[in-house]
Amino acid sequence: MTGTTAIFDRIVLIALALLSAAFDSAPARAQQDQPPDGSSIQLLHIQGRVHMLAGAGANITVQIGDNAVVLVDTGLARMSPQALAAIRSLSQKPIEFVINTSADADHTGGNHNLAQAGHFISGMGGERPGASVVSQIAVLDRMTASSDKDTAASPELWPTDTYDTDRWALFNDEAIVLEHPHAAHTDGDSIVFFRRSDVISAGDIFTPDRYPMIDTAKGGTINGEIDALNRLLDLMVPRADEEGGTYVIPGHGRVCDRAAVTNYRDMATIIRDRIEDLVKKGKSLDQVKASKPTLDYDGIYGANSGLWTTDMFIDAVYRSLSAASAKSSEKER
Amino acid sequence: MRAILRALLFVSFAVLALAFATQTVGAQVDLSGTYSQTPSQDNTTDPFIGDYTGLPVNDAVRLRADSWTAxxxxxxxxxxxxxxxxYAPRAPGGLRIWPELDPLTYAVLAWHFEVFTNGTARTxxxxxxxxxxxxSAQTWNGFSTGKWEGDKLKVTTTNMKEGWLRRNGLARSNKATLTEYFIRHGDFLTIVSxxxxxxYLTEPLVRTERWFLNPGYTLAPFICTPRDVVDxxxxxxxxxxPGTNDFLKEFPSNFGIPVEATRGGAETMYPEYIQKLATLPAPPPPPAKSGANKP
Structure with a gap:
């Protein structure tokens, strides 16, 4: 190689290096939370020890302790392999508790699959295989109901431990407090507050991508739903200017802070008041629907098809208020 | 071999030159500074209840606003x-813009933007x-990305929390997107949004705000802690x-504007509407105030 050639080659190399550096110096792209295996599942860190798994049915809350993992809801059974892979990308520690916020299949479908990936340390009799599956007792009642084929579930999905009070708590490197709102989405709801992480897992009491799912067949009522939303707001503290602070993982949809829960509570209250006014005036369900009491919110929360439509929401509110009205008339007699 | 290397060298320099040229064009306008707002007819602080004029609103948001109370x-x-x-640029007050620079290249990684009145710092x-x-959680300011188009900074914003088109109950949904152009002419800055x-909108809502450079202007941060002010x-x-908000009658009556016109809608944005306006029935006069005609 001649000297001229060597210099020429060096110039080429420097030029290529400069070219490469010019492109490398572009600011680094922010890393978005990605599913661990390229599936439709998304894993988001909320804050503290709490993460959210979306895309496996209902949202799954994952709390990572030093020695154990706690889950709130388990999504659909068929999504369990991907859900478990995502959980394992966060921690290899055993799943010790699975908490069900309701008896719904999209919240409990993965109970068996995910609970089997853990074990429960009782402190008394040592370990038992499988995580403790915890719920309010009405969830167990619904899932074991042999007379009700719609709500009965396979025994392997049933909760193993229940509470029948308004509050229950456990500890996994932070206090985890369960509260039972009465007759909201159903009659067996739990909200789960991770106190140090400052995150609440609300189940289907709060679903910002749709109208409140009031399951009247399972004991849900509009007034109980609004009470539950107000209780959520009581627990939440914004960081500043109504942003950040306490976050809520909803049953379905995006993570929200207090401002979004407030708007949702306002919407539920305003629509309840409108329909209640019409019920008091003796209007039929068809007349109520014809008055379009949800028109101003349909573009945000409404749907004409799918699991929970605007019509179903109006039906549920109307029936719930009519039943309440009939009950209060009976009392007056 | 020499020919290949020479070609490679030529291509490298050409691409490198293009990269630097693009970067130069991209950085040619410095938006940094503190600005004061030139008042315009639209940056009202207290819009009237029931005034939906000049906005391309639909029936859904009309019901929302009719139900609203301050x-x-x-x-x-x-x-x-x-x-x-x-909405932040609509309110009267100062504005501060500053860049965040890459410590090694001084390339602008982000622009920060803060409006005085009830605004929060935006990136x-x-x-x-x-x-x-x-x-992910939505925020008041959403998620904004910028691109230079010549000497205009085009900013696209998504992921905003629900807000308002006008502070009289006309809501803007959390499904909305915002496109802005930041245009600086010497000491003046125009923001087109x-x-x-x-x-809630049947057509895009286009608004502009003007600002002038005001060196030394100091913004106070907006810090608010909620507390119970009413029992x-x-x-x-x-x-x-629905149908019970009597305050809606005040705006048309007090200003003599036909009720239909106060309900807004896309057609009320355009000059041709003036002709239609002349054909609409006048609103009822405002009720006489008790004792108003007495000496």
Missing amino acids: AKWDQEQHECDPHPAD IYMDDRPQPSAY IVKDPV KPPSWVPHHL
Whole structure:
């Protein structure tokens, strides 16, 4: 190689290096939370020890302790392999508790699959295989109901431990407090507050991508739903200017802070008041629907098809208020 | 071999020159500074209840606004709502813009933007970062990315919390997107904003604001801590039931504007509407105030 050639080659190399550096110096792209295996599942860190798994049915809350993992809801059974892979990308520690916020299949479908990936340390009799599956007792009642084929579930999905009070708590490197709102989405709801992480897992009491799912067949009522939303707001503290602070993982949809829960509570209250006014005036369900009491919110929360439509929401509110009205008339007699 | 290397060298220099040229064009306007606002007819601080004129609103948001009451701002949960990204420039007050620079190259990684009145500091990313997850929390200012188009900075914002088109109950949904153009002419800055809201607007809402450079202007941060100011329970949600808001009658009566025109809609934005306006029935006069005609 001649000297001229060597210099020429060096110039080429420097030029290529400069070219490469010019492109490398572009600011680094922010890393978005990605599913661990390229599936439709998304894993988001909320804050503290709490993460959210979306895309496996209902949202799954994952709390990572030093020695154990706690889950709130388990999504659909068929999504369990991907859900478990995502959980394992966060921690290899055993799943010790699975908490069900309701008896719904999209919240409990993965109970068996995910609970089997853990074990429960009782402190008394040592370990038992499988995580403790915890719920309010009405969830167990619904899932074991042999007379009700719609709500009965396979025994392997049933909760193993229940509470029948308004509050229950456990500890996994932070206090985890369960509260039972009465007759909201159903009659067996739990909200789960991770106190140090400052995150609440609300189940289907709060679903910002749709109208409140009031399951009247399972004991849900509009007034109980609004009470539950107000209780959520009581627990939440914004960081500043109504942003950040306490976050809520909803049953379905995006993570929200207090401002979004407030708007949702306002919407539920305003629509309840409108329909209640019409019920008091003796209007039929068809007349109520014809008055379009949800028109101003349909573009945000409404749907004409799918699991929970605007019509179903109006039906549920109307029936719930009519039943309440009939009950209060009976009392007056 | 020499020919290949020479070709490679030529291509490298050409691409390198293009890269630097693009970067130079991209950085030619410095937006940094503190600005004061040139008042315009639109940056009203207290819009009238029932004034929906000149906005391409639909029936859904009309019902929303008809149900609204200013008592909303007394709700503990709403006391500290700041102005969202699309509304903050509407309010009168100062503006501060400053860049965030790469410490090694001094390339602008982001522009920060803060409006005095009820606004919060906003970041406009210039590094082509991807959109946040659809499951991530929305914010008042949303997620903004910027691109230079000649000497105009085009800013696209998504992921905003629900806000308002006008502070009289006309809501802007959390499904809206915002496109802005920041245009600096010497000491003047024009911000053109285009809001597209599939929930509440039938056409894009285009607005402009003008600002002038005001060196030395100091902004105070907006810090608000909610506290109970009215004797109401936290569950209180003030609103009017449909057909019961008598305040809606005041705006047309007090200004002599036909009721239909006050309801807004896309056609009220265009000059041709003046002809239609002349054919509409006049509103009823405002009720006489008790004792108003007495000496």
